[in-house]
Amino acid sequence: MTGYFNEPLGNAKSAEPVPIVASSTPAPPSPASSPTSSGSPVGTAASQQTTSAEAETESAAPAVFLEELPVVAARFHPRLGASFSSENDAGFVGFQTGVIEAGGNALSHSIYKPRFSAGDEAFVEYNLSRDYSVLSFQAVLDDSSDTDGEVSFEILVDGKSAKRVTAAFGSPAEVSISIKDSLRLRIAIVRLDRGTRHVTAGMGEATATLAR
Structure with missing residues (x-):
């Protein structure tokens, strides 16, 4: 906008009006749009993408099959009869590895206990050596099992119960828990x-993700 003013009276030479021009100096930028030291605005999609990339990197860490881990101990305690135990051989007490059929799907690299009767109990233990971060598997009953079958799976980490799930015929249970900085898994x-x-009760597609 242009305005006008006159010089003081008594100065005849200043009869012509003098224009006043509005300032063209730009306003300072809003603090909300101030760039960070890297040149990207604070709270923009760029920082969110970085966080997502870090999460994807963690989830993409390599994993090993549980059957590859060293067995520390294993035991089978039938409801009727004597118990069987081993210090380093799960096969000695009846655990097997390989493919288990559950829900019409073939689950490779599984660890399972066949011929599991009512009231039977068993466990298998592994050394972790603080090398792994996540344990994942499907708790399942084989499709050839008793249709009334129901089995509890309890995961203990360094002697403490970390999770317990129940699998029934045709109803598997997903397990995914942290085992970071842990030494022993049962x-x-x-x-x-x-x-x-x-x-036949088993841990289908059982894996341990390597820690970074």
Whole structure:
């Protein structure tokens, strides 16, 4: 906008009006849009993308199959009869590794206990050596199991119960827990129902993610 003013009276030479021009100096930038030291505005999508990339890197860490870890101890305690135990051989007490059929799917690299009767209990232990961060598997009953079958899976980390799930015929349970900075892993299974036929209970696609 342009305005006008006159010089004081008594100065005849200053009869012509003098224009006043509005200042063209730009306003300072808003603090909300101030750039960071890297040149990206604070709270923008750039920082969010960085966080997402870090999360993807963590989730993309390599994993090993649980069957590859060294067995520390294993035990099978039938409801009827004597217990069997081993210090370093899960196969000695009846655990097997390989493919288990559950829900019509073939789950490779599984650890399972066949011919599991009502009231039976068993466990298998592994050394972790603080090398792993996440344990993942599907707690399942094989499709050939008693349809009344129901088995509890308890995961103990360094002697403390970390998670317990129950799998039934046709109803698997997903397990994914932190085992970061841990030394010992035990997976204990107990048959809960009183069915008269055997079940095969197992940990399907069991993996341990390597720590970074």
